[in-house]
Amino acid sequence: MLVSHQSLIWFNSPRFLRPFCSFSLLSPMASSSLVLPSVSLKHKVSIDALDSYPLRSSSSLCFGASKHGFRRLNLDKSRVSMSVSVGSSTAVDDALFADYKPTTAFLFPGQGAQAVGMGQEAQKVPAAAELYNKANEILGFDILDVCINGPKEKLDSTVLSQATIYVTSLAAIEILRARDGGQQIIDSVDVTCGLSLGEYTALAFAGAFSFEDGLKLVKLRGQAMQEAADASRGAMASIIGLDSDKVQQLCDAANEEVEEAEKVQIANYLCTGNYAVSGGVKGIEAVEAKAKSFKARMTVRLAVAGAFHTGFMIPALSKLESALAATQIRTPRIPVISNVDAQPHSDPDTIKKILARQVTSPVQWETTVKTLLSRGLGKSYELGPGKVIAGIVKRMDKTSPIENIMA
Numbered sequence: 091m092l093v094s095h096q097s098l099i100w101f102n103s104p105r106f107l108r109p110f111c112s113f114s115l116l117s118p119m120a121s122s123s124l125v126l127p128s129v130s131l132k133h134k135v136s137i138d139a140l141d142s143y144p145l146r147s148s149s150s151l152c153f154g155a156s157k158h159g160f161r162r163l164n165l166d167k168s169r170v171s172m173s174v175s176v177g178s179s180t181a182v183d184d185a186l187f188a189d190y191k192p193t194t195a196f197l198f199p200g201q202g203a204q205a206v207g208m209g210q211e212a213q214k215v216p217a218a219a220e221l222y223n224k225a226n227e228i229l230g231f232d233i234l235d236v237c238i239n240g241p242k243e244k245l246d247s248t249v250l251s252q253a254t255i256y257v258t259s260l261a262a263i264e265i266l267r268a269r270d271g272g273q274q275i276i277d278s279v280d281v282t283c284g285l286s287l288g289e290y291t292a293l294a295f296a297g298a299f300s301f302e303d304g305l306k307l308v309k310l311r312g313q314a315m316q317e318a319a320d321a322s323r324g325a326m327a328s329i330i331g332l333d334s335d336k337v338q339q340l341c342d343a344a345n346e347e348v349e350e351a352e353k354v355q356i357a358n359y360l361c362t363g364n365y366a367v368s369g370g371v372k373g374i375e376a377v378e379a380k381a382k383s384f385k386a387r388m389t390v391r392l393a394v395a396g397a398f399h400t401g402f403m404i405p406a407l408s409k410l411e412s413a414l415a416a417t418q419i420r421t422p423r424i425p426v427i428s429n430v431d432a433q434p435h436s437d438p439d440t441i442k443k444i445l446a447r448q449v450t451s452p453v454q455w456e457t458t459v460k461t462l463l464s465r466g467l468g469k470s471y472e473l474g475p476g477k478v479i480a481g482i483v484k485r486m487d488k489t490s491p492i493e494n495i496m497a
Contacts, residue, residue, distance in 0.1 A: 319396025331387025
């Protein structure tokens with residue numbers, strides 16, 4: 091989801107996240123007919139099953155507790171024979187992380203955080219620079235050149251911005267790892283989440299899929315969302331200075347004046363006083379015209395291709411569902427909070443279903459951050475371009491420590 095930096099310029103910056111030490115996992119995907127929000131399955135898979143799980147490639151890049159940056163998982167074929175095997179599916183309890191108690195969190199930005207010049211710091215750290223090289227092979231173009239040189243119009247496109255933010259955010263982890271005490275911080279992270287696109291970054295960090303598979307998904311997601319946006323005239327705007335009830339009333343009033351195909355809804359619940367509305371262009375224009383009468387401080391039209399996180403994105407679902415079905419997703423090693431329901435999920439099939447549903451569902455970021463804080467979150471880190479997430483966290487709790495790790 092795109093977040094306007096303009097709409098957050100008065101916010102202070104924040105910081106967030108931390109991992110879990112006990113891996114419980116896996117299941118090669120099966121059906122795509124699971125019903126959300128959750129699926130309770132019968133048994134958990136122990137850490138021993140991780141070593142027996144059939145991985146796609148011995149050269150996949152995985153983020154985790156490793157002194158030498160990303161880890162290359164190299165498993166003997168003879169070990170792929172224990173409790174999980176190709177073609178079989180071991181059930182994973184989707185409520186595995188239900189009682190998580192966060193102390194340190196990693197937070198990842200979404201579309202809108204990109205800026206020309208990002209990625210330069212990453213070139214000073216070999217492990218971070220290698221991610222861009224790996225991305226070039228997958229994407230078929232020089233992603234670093236787009237990050238550093240733009241132009242802005244090119245970098246801002248949905249197709250490119252999502253991939254560049256994903257790579258730059260993961261590169262920020264390697265920048266952190268390279269500094270004194272960085273590995274200890276990474277090892278301490280016990281929860282992670284990301285704003286819309288950032289959920290994919292969080293899942294990669296948590297080991298749910300490899301860097302390469304995540305990048306392929308993000309590339310396809312951006313393309314599918316762009317195609318859906320091209321098929322209809324949609325827009326988004328941030329409403330500043332109102333609570334969510336007032337913004338809903340504003341949407342209702344605007345919807346009374348437009349046709350069904352132009353109606354709007356709240357698409358991003360960011361924090362009190364900052365909600366993004368999404369829908370038809372005429373509906374957004376009606377919202378902007380009525381905002382002052384509802385005592386909104388201001389509205390900011392977002393530089394996005396379409397009406398994200400609404401039914402306008404339904405055309406993107408089939409391609410995304412197919413790609414997710416073909417991707418190996420594992421149980422994350424730490425809780426990853428979903429944008430759809432602000433809950434952590436551990437069952438791979440449920441995670442796939444939620445990732446597909448995410449593009450048409452409102453982003454529940456406000457509930458996510460409130461829950462983390464209420465459960466005792468100590469410190470957060472925002473990793474990647476921009477300081478939007480830090481601003482949101484500080485807006486919700488000025489005393490909550492958060493640090494930006496930029497690449």
